[in-house]
Amino acid sequence: MRWLLLYHALCFSLLKASAHTVELNDMFGHIQSPGYPDSYPSDSEVMWNITVPEGFRIKLYFMHFDLESSYLCEYDYVKVETEDQVLANFCGRETTDTEQTPGQEAILSPGSFMSITFRSDFSNEERYTGFDAHYMAMDVDECTEREDEELSCDHYCHNYIGGYYCSCRFGYLLHTDNRTCRVECSDNLFTQRTGIITSPDFPNPYPKSSECFYTIELEEGFRVSLQFEDLFDIEDHPDVSCPYDYIKIKAGLKSLGPFCGEKAPGPINTQSHSVQILFHSDNSGENRGWKLSYSAAGNECPVLQPPVHGKIEPLQAKYSFKDQVLISCDTGYKVQKDNVEMDTFQVECLKDGSWSNKIPICKGTEIDLESELQSEQVTE
Template sequence: MRCFWLVVLCLLDHVGANVTELVGMFGHIESPNYPEGYPSDSDMTWNITVPTGFRIKLYFMHFDLEPSYLCEYDYVKVASDDDLLETFCGRESTDTEQIPGQEFVLSSGNTMAVTFKSDFSNEERFTGFEAHYSAIDIDECAEKEDEEMVCDHFCHNYIGGFYCSCRFSYILHSDNRTCKVECSDNVFTEKSGVVTSPDYPNPYPKSSDCLYRIELEEGFTITLEFADMFDLEDHPDVPCPYDYLQIKAGIKEIGPLCGDRSPGKIETNSSSVQILFHSDDSGENHGWKFAFTSVGNPCPVVKPPVNGRIEPVQEKYSFKDQVQIRCNTGYKFVKGGDEVEAYQIECLKSGTWSSSIPTCKETEAKD
């Protein structure tokens, strides 16, 4: 059998106490001289260690110690991670003393200390105890009380450990527990649209950094309109230390934004907007949503030339709008010596038209 399964015994002397180190997947311990009567003034400790990912199950096959009020005389104490789990003494359980009986003791981690002490005398012979221990697998996925051991999405237990996995479109963070999203290359070039935090209105992923860019042609200005439901983790004293939105529009910066108050409508006065969304490794907040729209720089209202007309007729004109100018019957434009029936101009990003309004000239009558 491999060394891994062997019990390694190391006897040390610590200030009068015998300490035995037990390393292995199983083993047993017993009081001195068992099953003969144990001696007075005994002080023994067994430190049991099993591999990480396991805990220790200790159960007694026999137990016979001197009875005493609150186990003042002889006793067995079982501890794990410096926490006292049980104190046993006597031959039967009473209001002031307890024997292990058929119950077993389970450690919280992969270590356990069992201490046996007897006082200076016994009025009769007590046979002591015999106990066995074994390593049992920890189901980390069921350890709900320890948040550090719970996976963000899916938890898979195996003998000696566990691993986490994530839902589709998520990736596992370097902490091997948190699920995050890759969201650093979101570019919007349409003149209007909707942008949300991942999974909105459900809780957004942890440990993520998302970058959204709205890139329009110069000459347009973008407006953001946030929905009323806005929910980012906040702090009462420090501005947005956990999760936040940071908006950059040209040289203008807005944020950080967090909490439960919607930013409402934001006029960016820019054709290019960057939105950075950061989330830390905790929280169950629901995120944000905004619609964006854009308008072009305005151009002056076009007035038709004398003896001419324009199409379309609008109260307002803005960047990229085009206007057709036509002359009435019997009139034409003269351009470069040629007569032209229609002329088109366009509103430029500078807020001016591509050319001035031409003049409609009367055509000469021909025989």
């Protein structure tokens, strides 16, 4: 028993003494088993660590391979691995059910590092010549091979030797993360009384990492109403209120929102002539966005009654800001305002809901009064 322990201790000591690591940093190189093309020694362990620049991967292929055969490569072997993955474990002279040889197949690393370990046990029954291998750095096409979608380009990807870069469609700007395409949408001003506002690219997915500001600015005296369409799709969260993407609306001193999810807000009467809409998106998601229409109604003025012997055009049941009406009189009468006679007189509904002037009166003219008197005398 003592001799057996001494023997194992001696073997371990020899193994430890013969093990060493070789660091390789060139873009290509040549690796051979110890003593190649002569037989390799027993109790030997060599590790080659190959590192190439980021943006490259490593291709390894064997020109010759001749190792001792063993079940599941327990004795002598060549192991190819990365930091966290075994890519291959080779031994023997030909592939069997329990052993694998490289043959003509090349091995590709997923990244810029590959480790190759050669290990021989304490004895070989025959003469084995080992292996002869070559490696080279190969460019990674990040545009087609990138597995992490969070690091992929939003719009266009351009590969070059050793790396890649992203670009955006016309009208978009590349974000500081150099992959996300955002829009510059902070100066959207709407001054018409009706209009339509949408998220960028609607109904296609809206851009990421963007802050969009839309301002509806009308004359004081109008009140803006908003109506969202049924297609409303903004990223949300089941437990937290709109932490990712959202719409916020500010009308005068009143703030509404945030709004998100798949259910659009109902009609919104802002009671204000000035409305600001903020749309925020974070750096993820593929939601389709939103569309709204807006319209403006003016403050209402009291209903007008035409003067005696006069009429109002147009005669309506309701008048609002900016509406104008024309007062005229029947034949034989003149509009009188501030002791001045005129054919017609115009008044306008003002922003505060009042009329610009009082309704004038219709007064008969002197000529027409004389004609009426003469007509009565002839009758008599």
